[in-house]
Amino acid sequence: xxxxxxxxxxxxxxxxxxxxxxxxxxxxxxxxxxxxxxxxxxxxxxxxxxxxxxxxxxxxxxxxxxxxxxxxxxxxxxxxxxxxxxxxxxxxxxxxxxxxxxxxxxxxxxxxxxxxxxxxxxxxxxxxxxxxxxxxxxxxxxxxxxxxxxxxxxxxxxxxxxxxxxxxxxxxxxxxxxxxxxxxxxxxxxxxxxx
Numbered sequence: 001x002x003x004x005x006x007x008x009x010x011x012x013x014x015x016x017x018x019x020x021x022x023x024x025x026x027x028x029x030x031x032x033x034x035x036x037x038x039x040x041x042x043x044x045x046x047x048x049x050x051x052x053x054x055x056x057x058x059x060x061x062x063x064x065x066x067x068x069x070x071x072x073x074x075x076x077x078x079x080x081x082x083x084x085x086x087x088x089x090x091x092x093x094x095x096x097x098x099x100x101x102x103x104x105x106x107x108x109x110x111x112x113x114x115x116x117x118x119x120x121x122x123x124x125x126x127x128x129x130x131x132x133x134x135x136x137x138x139x140x141x142x143x144x145x146x147x148x149x150x151x152x153x154x155x156x157x158x159x160x161x162x163x164x165x166x167x168x169x170x171x172x173x174x175x176x177x178x179x180x181x182x183x184x185x186x187x188x189x190x191x192x193x194x195x
Contacts, residue, residue, distance in 0.1 A: 028058070028059045030056070030059065030070065035055055035093070035094060036093045036095070037076070038076045038098040038099070039079065039098070039100070040102075041080070043087075043103050043105065044081055044082060044085070044087065044103070044105070045086060046086045047079065047091065047099075047101070047106065047108070048088075048091070048109075049090075049091050049093070049107065049108070049110060050092050050093075051092070051094070051113055052092030052093060052094060053094055054092070056092045057072075057077070058090040059089050060090070061085070061087050069081070070089065096118075098119040098121070099119070099121070099128075101123070101126035101145070102123045102124050102126055103123075103124050104125050105126045106129075107129070108128070108130070112151065113131065113134075114133045117138075118134045119137070119139075120137070120139045120140070120147065121140045122139075122140065122142065123145055124143050124144065125144055126146075127145065129147075130150070130151070131150045131151045132149060132151040132153060133151050133152055133153075135153065135154045136156075136157070137153045137156050138159075139158050139159070139160075139166075140159040141158075141159070141161065141162070141166055142159075142160075145165060146166075147165065147167065149168050150170040151171060154175065155173075156175070156176050157177045157179075158177065159178075160179075161181055
């Protein structure tokens with residue numbers, strides 16, 4: 001019960017802090033016929049992701065005039081923008097399983113993401129702030145990318161170049177597998193921890 005109340009309070013805080021951003025911009029609503037299972041983000045994009053019974057994409061800029069790309073094909077949604085102003089996109093999905101972010105992209109969960117399996121792949125200067133409730137999660141943080149996680153998972157498969165770029169203060173993990181760049185594959189295969 002306490003977790004549900006805390007989740008509700010957190011969601012209200014997130015809604016309050018981001019509603020100004022969403023309210024100040026014109027939104028273009030894109031409906032998807034095929035389920036979105038993977039998102040790839042490149043450039044200067046701020047992506048909000050949330051669970052929903054049906055898939056929907058909201059773009060909060062006039063992206064057609066900004067040379068931005070929002071394209072969906074075979075369940076993969078590709079979002080790219082290389083303008084100075086961040087392209088703000090909110091994706092609601094019923095079956096999202098993977099997010100990859102590159103360049104200066106920012107990925108934020110809008111509320112609590114509840115998944116059986118979820119993969120996050122961050123590169124370059126990308127950042128992610130995620131509130132997850134998963135059975136299994138795989139997180140790859142390369143280059144100078146950063147992630148902050150809250151919530152819980154049964155199994156976390158964590159690969160990173162720099163440990164200080166992975167913040168798990170409020171993230172409960174039952175079984176942790178960490179792959180650090182300086183370890184050999186034999187050491188990595190035996191590095192299963194319980195928290």
